Amino acid sequence: MIDPSLFKQVSEQVLKANAFANVELQDQAIICQAKAKDPETQAFYKLDVSEDNTLRVGVYTLDR
DSSP, X not given: OOXXXXXXXXXXXXXXXXXXXXXXXXXXXXXXXXXXXXXXXXXXXXXXEOTTSOEEEEEEETXX
């Protein structure tokens, strides 16, 4: 398990950057909603931990 304070520190830095519309911190994940002009272009970025303690970054859109 990765130290939860790491996720807190990273999420605080992301919030300070004001680069996303929304930043949500969960136990072992940070979910960032991209700034979008319309719902069709919404995207989410997620940093989380896999079962083998590997950090993963993913990009998710409504149509993919």
